[in-house]
Amino acid sequence: MSNALEDVIVLDLTRDFSTSLSAAFLADFGGRVIRLEFLTAVDQADHQLAPTKGTWDFEADLIHRNKQSVALDPATDKGRELLVELTAKADVLVTDWMMAELAALSLDYASVSRINPEIIYGRSSGFGPKGPDKDLPAIDELASARTGMMPILGQPGEPPVYTGAGAMHNSVMLAFGVVTALIHRQATGEGQEVDTSLFAANMYGASLDIQAFLAIGEGDRFIHPISRLDVSNPMSGSLYPSKDGRWVTLTMPDTDRWWPGLAQALGIDPEDDRFNTHDKRCEENRLELIHLFEERFQTQPGSHWRQVFDEKQMSADVIGRIATSWSWTIPASARSRAWGSPFS
Amino acid sequence: MTKALEGIRVVDLTVWFQGPVAAQHLADFGADVIKVERPKGGDQGRGVRSIKALPIGDWNQYFLVINRNKKSMAIDLKKPEGQEIMYRLIEKADVFLSNMGLAWLEARNLSYDKLKAINPRLVYATNTGYGRFGGVDKPAFDMTVQAITGAMARLGEPGQPPIYLGMGSGDAYGGIMSALGIMLALYQRNRTGEGQYLDASLYGAQLFLAAPYLQSFLAGNAKSALQHSRKMVENPLWNVYPTADKWIYLCAENTDDAFARLCRALGAAELAEDSRFQTVDGRRAQSEALVAALDSHLEVKPHGDWLEAMQAQGLASSPINNLADVAKDEQAWQNAYFTKAYCEEVKREVDVRGLPVTLSKTPGEVATLGPQLGQDTEILMMDLLEYEWDEIEAFKAKGAIP
Numbered sequence: 063m064s065n066a067l068e069d070v071i072v073l074d075l076t077r078d079f080s081t082s083l084s085a086a087f088l089a090d091f092g093g094r095v096i097r098l099e100f101l102t103a104v105d106q107a108d109h110q111l112a113p114t115k116g117t118w119d120f121e122a123d124l125i126h127r128n129k130q131s132v133a134l135d136p137a138t139d140k141g142r143e144l145l146v147e148l149t150a151k152a153d154v155l156v157t158d159w160m161m162a163e164l165a166a167l168s169l170d171y172a173s174v175s176r177i178n179p180e181i182i183y184g185r186s187s188g189f190g191p192k193g194p195d196k197d198l199p200a201i202d203e204l205a206s207a208r209t210g211m212m213p214i215l216g217q218p219g220e221p222p223v224y225t226g227a228g229a230m231h232n233s234v235m236l237a238f239g240v241v242t243a244l245i246h247r248q249a250t251g252e253g254q255e256v257d258t259s260l261f262a263a264n265m266y267g268a269s270l271d272i273q274a275f276l277a278i279g280e281g282d283r284f285i286h287p288i289s290r291l292d293v294s295n296p297m298s299g300s301l302y303p304s305k306d307g308r309w310v311t312l313t314m315p316d317t318d319r320w321w322p323g324l325a326q327a328l329g330i331d332p333e334d335d336r337f338n339t340h341d342k343r344c345e346e347n348r349l350e351l352i353h354l355f356e357e358r359f360q361t362q363p364g365s366h367w368r369q370v371f372d373e374k375q376m377s378a379d380v381i382g383r384i385a386t387s388w389s390w391t392i393p394a395s396a397r398s399r400a401w402g403s404p405f406s
Numbered sequence: 407m408t409k410a411l412e413g414i415r416v417v418d419l420t421v422w423f424q425g426p427v428a429a430q431h432l433a434d435f436g437a438d439v440i441k442v443e444r445p446k447g448g449d450q451g452r453g454v455r456s457i458k459a460l461p462i463g464d465w466n467q468y469f470l471v472i473n474r475n476k477k478s479m480a481i482d483l484k485k486p487e488g489q490e491i492m493y494r495l496i497e498k499a500d501v502f503l504s505n506m507g508l509a510w511l512e513a514r515n516l517s518y519d520k521l522k523a524i525n526p527r528l529v530y531a532t533n534t535g536y537g538r539f540g541g542v543d544k545p546a547f548d549m550t551v552q553a554i555t556g557a558m559a560r561l562g563e564p565g566q567p568p569i570y571l572g573m574g575s576g577d578a579y580g581g582i583m584s585a586l587g588i589m590l591a592l593y594q595r596n597r598t599g600e601g602q603y604l605d606a607s608l609y610g611a612q613l614f615l616a617a618p619y620l621q622s623f624l625a626g627n628a629k630s631a632l633q634h635s636r637k638m639v640e641n642p643l644w645n646v647y648p649t650a651d652k653w654i655y656l657c658a659e660n661t662d663d664a665f666a667r668l669c670r671a672l673g674a675a676e677l678a679e680d681s682r683f684q685t686v687d688g689r690r691a692q693s694e695a696l697v698a699a700l701d702s703h704l705e706v707k708p709h710g711d712w713l714e715a716m717q718a719q720g721l722a723s724s725p726i727n728n729l730a731d732v733a734k735d736e737q738a739w740q741n742a743y744f745t746k747a748y749c750e751e752v753k754r755e756v757d758v759r760g761l762p763v764t765l766s767k768t769p770g771e772v773a774t775l776g777p778q779l780g781q782d783t784e785i786l787m788m789d790l791l792e793y794e795w796d797e798i799e800a801f802k803a804k805g806a807i808p
Binding site for chain 1: 456462465468549568582591596648728765767
């Protein structure tokens with residue numbers, strides 16, 4: 063079998079989780095990804111978790127899988143020569159270093175493209191290549207804090223929530239940009255720079271809220287957390303505790319379709335004239351319905367509800383802890399518990 | 407200016423969010439994306455009227471932004487004549503993308519085997535809910551899928567409900583994953599001449615949203631699956647703190663030097679001398695006491711004062727903004743993460759999400775917002791599919807197109 067990127071050589075000059083994983087995605091699909099490890103002063107090890115001796119360094123295995131590694135010292139003539147040679151042969155360079163660091167080693171785009179004009183130069187930063195904050199450190203927490211979502215994810219009165227999802231978005235966005243640029247190069251022979259940032263990635267992860275706010279321009283429900291007992295649609299985006307404390311979540315925006323089945327499962331008369339239209343359920347008697355759901359879901363444990371949802375093929379589920387979701391998904395043939403590919 | 411994906415034609419048979427946003431990424435970089443919709447009502451996303459129980463306003467940003475830069479054809483795919491039009495479209499396409507269920511596609515004679523026979527160079531992409539294998543074919547929405555990945559259950563303070571990562575957050579992730587998968591398959595196709603089938607499921611993508619924590623759990627760290635309180639953290643110097651107004655995020659390593667600088671920024675000489683907090687291990691072991699002490703210091707002044715003091719000490723920190731702050735964030739506008747676009751529906755410029763990925767020589771752009779339902783049906787039937795006018799009339803008579 064051939065691999066999608068089998069003719070592509072990638073230099074991986076990354077130190078953060080998100081960007082290293084980006085290069086790993088390219089490696090997963092056959093790219094020859096060569097990690098550059100510099101032996102001099104540069105703080106390569108700064109962000110790496112030192113594994114306890116004899117334990118599995120699972121993080122490194124997740125983000126550096128399928129890669130090769132070259133250690134060299136760019137401060138020596140021989141090391142510098144090797145670096146230039148690698149740069150000349152590469153199709154892609156992926157980095158998350160600061161501009162000034164890259165320039166100091168002649169690894170900025172201007173220098174690299176002089177040696178290799180066709181290279182695709184992918185860089186991820188904290189806040190993007192322009193603007194007043196372009197040189198802020200690439201820390202996902204700082205980017206997430208600027209995205210507007212942290213205050214509204216939790217319940218009212220609770221602290222802001224950092225999810226870590228932005229860093230994961232960033233990994234895929236950079237890989238997407240690089241392969242898109244590779245396709246353009248296939249057609250034209252032209253290389254170029256590709257940029258993403260943790261800030262952009264966090265904003266994309268929050269796209270619906272942000273776009274709605276941009277368009278509507280106001281609204282307390284965008285600025286302050288919404289209590290789970292005040293959701294817009296009792297049957298969508300809602301959370302209810304079950305008898306054993308496990309949480310049930312419903313996502314059935316088309317309530318007309320799902321109401322009869324759900325009502326029956328909860329022992330509610332589908333014809334109950336407080337709730338027999340979408341508008342009554344989601345507007346007039348919304349809060350009343352939420353409180354009724356709150357009461358009824360507590361009459362049975364999570365396992366009961368999961369069974370109901372499966373039987374009726376409803377878009378609803380009982381929230382998994384990581385342990386339970388894994389047992390649900392692990393294929394019998396899996397040999398190791400390492401990370402698979404999101405595509406098949 | 408040239409576009410990176412010029413000459414790539416995409417048939418976009420998607421609804422709601424994940425599928426449309428995947429195709430949006432391709433359209434932004436110049437692919438010719440033709441959205442195929444049912445004649446009656448089109449993509450269900452066109453029907454969104456409110457968000458968070460707030461009226462959506464005079465333009466439907468839910469639909470128009472993720473379907474920007476696309477054309478629209480209305481075709482009734484339940485009819486054999488509609489399928490015939492689709493097949494001719496597939497002959498001229500590079501990519502077919504759908505987030506309809508596999509049984510749905512099969513019932514309309516749009517399976518991979520069928521379309522591959524028409525065009526072996528075709529990249530055929532689906533977004534199933536739970537993956538191609540394993541026999542789960544129930545409807546998949548963002549939040550229910552997030553719920554089973556474990557991503558939600560580990561967030562929030564202990565005892566609080568699990569936390570949803572934001573409306574459509576997992577869909578957005580599945581969308582960019584799908585776009586990446588399509589690009590990989592296209593690159594390969596350009597090299598070998600052969601198309602292939604790929605699936606980027608909502609579930610598969612969302613397992614990656616929790617990847618660092620899942621991987622840690624797989625390595626035996628059971629606690630990574632659980633909620634953690636901000637009041638007791640591994641490193642109190644890397645944490646969220648309330649001030650007199652906004653919360654802030656402080657991101658500093660747990661070193662003696664950083665702690666000394668923090669104490670100077672806070673003007674907290676007594677903390678600097680507190681014997682419990684003198685070492686890395688002390689600050690870790692006594693984190694509950696240290697977080698409480700920092701809370702009571704920081705609570706007394708507004709965030710602007712503290713950020714200035716922290717910056718003066720070289721400590722990384724940020725205000726925890728709300729959406730109103732972000733909408734006017736200079737950094738977002740300067741990098742075109744936000745941009746302006748003309749909206750036909752209301753005949754004025756509106757603010758939209760821009761491009762999170764920049765290509766220096768072939769940048770993407772927002773040329774048009776989402777199309778009217780079926781606005782390009784006739785022109786594409788004539789120019790691209792080369793039907794004669796009487797054939798088009800015949801398709802209309804059969805109800806294959808409106």
